[in-house]
Amino acid sequence: xxxxxxxxxxxxxxxxxxxxxxxxxxxxxxxxxxxxxxxxxxxxxxxxxxxxxxxxxxxxxxxxxxxxxxxxxxxxxxxxxxxxxxxxxxxxxxxxxxxxxxxxxxxxxxxxxxxxxxxxxxxxxxxxxxxxxxxxxxxxxxxxxxxxxxxxxxxxxxxxxxxxxxxxxxxxxxxxxxxxxxxxxx
Amino acid sequence: xxxxxxxxxxxxxxxxxxxxxxxxxxxxxxxxxxxxxxxxxxxxxxxxxxxxxxxxxxxxxxxxxxxxxxxxxxxxxxxxxxxxxxxxxxxxxxxxxxxxxxxxxxxxxxxxxxxxxxxxxxxxxxxxxxxxxxxxxxxxxxxxxxxxxxxxxxxxxxxxxxxxxxxxxxxxxxxxxxxxxxxxxx
DNA sequence: CACGATACGGAGTGATCGTTCCGGTTGTCA
DNA sequence: TGACAACCGGAACGATCACTCCGTATCGTG
Numbered sequence: 001x002x003x004x005x006x007x008x009x010x011x012x013x014x015x016x017x018x019x020x021x022x023x024x025x026x027x028x029x030x031x032x033x034x035x036x037x038x039x040x041x042x043x044x045x046x047x048x049x050x051x052x053x054x055x056x057x058x059x060x061x062x063x064x065x066x067x068x069x070x071x072x073x074x075x076x077x078x079x080x081x082x083x084x085x086x087x088x089x090x091x092x093x094x095x096x097x098x099x100x101x102x103x104x105x106x107x108x109x110x111x112x113x114x115x116x117x118x119x120x121x122x123x124x125x126x127x128x129x130x131x132x133x134x135x136x137x138x139x140x141x142x143x144x145x146x147x148x149x150x151x152x153x154x155x156x157x158x159x160x161x162x163x164x165x166x167x168x169x170x171x172x173x174x175x176x177x178x179x180x181x182x183x184x185x186x
Numbered sequence: 187x188x189x190x191x192x193x194x195x196x197x198x199x200x201x202x203x204x205x206x207x208x209x210x211x212x213x214x215x216x217x218x219x220x221x222x223x224x225x226x227x228x229x230x231x232x233x234x235x236x237x238x239x240x241x242x243x244x245x246x247x248x249x250x251x252x253x254x255x256x257x258x259x260x261x262x263x264x265x266x267x268x269x270x271x272x273x274x275x276x277x278x279x280x281x282x283x284x285x286x287x288x289x290x291x292x293x294x295x296x297x298x299x300x301x302x303x304x305x306x307x308x309x310x311x312x313x314x315x316x317x318x319x320x321x322x323x324x325x326x327x328x329x330x331x332x333x334x335x336x337x338x339x340x341x342x343x344x345x346x347x348x349x350x351x352x353x354x355x356x357x358x359x360x361x362x363x364x365x366x367x368x369x370x371x372x
Numbered sequence: 373c374a375c376g377a378t379a380c381g382g383a384g385t386g387a388t389c390g391t392t393c394c395g396g397t398t399g400t401c402a
Numbered sequence: 403t404g405a406c407a408a409c410c411g412g413a414a415c416g417a418t419c420a421c422t423c424c425g426t427a428t429c430g431t432g
Contacts, residue, residue, distance in 0.1 A: 007378060007379065007428085007429055008429070009378095009379070009428065010380090013379085033418080033420085034419075034421085035382095035420090038381095038382095044381035045381080045382070045420090045421080045422095046379090046380065046381060046382070046422080046423080047380055049420095049422080050379065050380080054420080055419095055420065055421090109345060109349060144355055145355075145356075145359070149350070149353065152346045152350040152353065152356055153359065156342040156343060156345045156346035156349070156356075156360075157342060159341050159342045159344070160345075163295060163297060163337070163338045163341045164338040167335065167338065169335070170331075170338055170342075173328070173331070173339065173360070173364060173366070174342075174360065174363055175363070176363040177358075177361070177362040177363025177364075177366070178359060178363075179366075180363070180366070192409095193400075193407095193408060194399065195399065195408095195409070195410080196399090196410090199409085219388080219390085221412095224411090224412095230410060231391080231411080231412070232391090232394095232409095232411060232412070233409080233410055233411070235390095235392080236409070241389095241391090
């Protein structure tokens with residue numbers, strides 16, 4: 001469509017900006033000043049805006065790239081022999097990786113800005129739901145949850161992880177809750 | 187100590203500021219501009235600063251007030267006949283109330299600023315731990331958790347609730363996880 | 373190599389917001 | 403009621419930050 005072939009230096013700078021943004025957003029989330037990203041990329045602020053229409057757009061580009069990696073990992077697991085193990089492996093892996101990346105945490109947890117909840121990472125969402133449904137069909141996960149519920153629980157697990165980092169046993173509480181088949185609330 | 191007896195109008199304005207701050211912070215969290223609080227209180231910005239040294243201090247005052255209410259509710263339950271029911275009742279109530287109040291969510295979830303994690307709401311923390319230990323002794327809650335873990339889980343539950351409001355069954359997943367006695371992770 | 377199109381850097385702009393300052397007002401007490 | 407201290411409102415200040423503008427530098431091509 002609109003790909004007028006970038007000049008060599010422009011292509012190089014675009015890559016530098018993306019790399020710098022990935023690092024900066026991962027460390028500090030959307031709060032990092034755009035000028036910091038530009039400096040980290042060895043580039044002026046104007047150059048960032050030549051390649052991305054807004055800070056928000058740059059953020060989304062970075063997040064989307066990462067979510068597509070998640071989606072790819074899920075794709076490799078949908079045909080696993082043990083759907084339950086595949087699901088729990090993936091669940092734990094996503095939480096561990098995402099908890100190391102503030103950009104992902106903020107993007108997944110965002111409630112405002114329909115871009116995240118409704119469009120961003122469509123494939124990630126679809127693959128996650130597929131893993132969930134296979135695990136449910138195999139009896140490994142309670143059946144009163146859907147893909148939306150699961151994403152909400154991931155957001156919760158990320159909050160737990162941020163609050164008390166490295167507490168493996170807290171995630172296990174959640175996993176045990178997912179396994180429970182017959183809820184018995186008082 | 188330092189209570190030189192406020193003038194009548196000063197006392198009235200202080201109360202108005204607190205009430206306005208409670209409402210504004212509950213709705214929008216710490217992000218609400220201080221000028222908005224002042225206007226809502228029918229007061230100038232300078233007046234707010236006469237009573238509270240900073241916006242942050244005002245926020246803490248509001249949060250602390252609310253946490254003391256939580257602590258009082260817990261105090262009434264420590265001698266309940268059924269420690270398990272008391273614990274789960276309280277847990278669910280705290281999550282429901284806190285999820286309606288962004289100020290509380292942000293204060294409980296704050297990881298920076300030692301004031302929250304280390305000092306704010308000491309009594310709330312102590313009473314929560316007491317309820318937990320009684321429930322654990324009664325065999326109603328798994329024993330591989332302490333008070334810190336429980337607060338982390340509350341933070342997680344609040345994140346879930348904010349992401350997908352009113353999903354009662356998601357909190358139930360967590361409750362089922364708390365009940366599990368023998369973790370059986372793959 | 374020369375020239376036009378493309379891209380760059382970074383100072384500048386406008387908006388937001390926490391905090392301070394001060395001229396005017398109001399409560400209190402003798 | 404008069405006078406002083408306490409208090410008030412809100413304009414002004416300074417810092418931060420996303421975003422724009424434009425003179426300059428660089429790339430690609432004939």
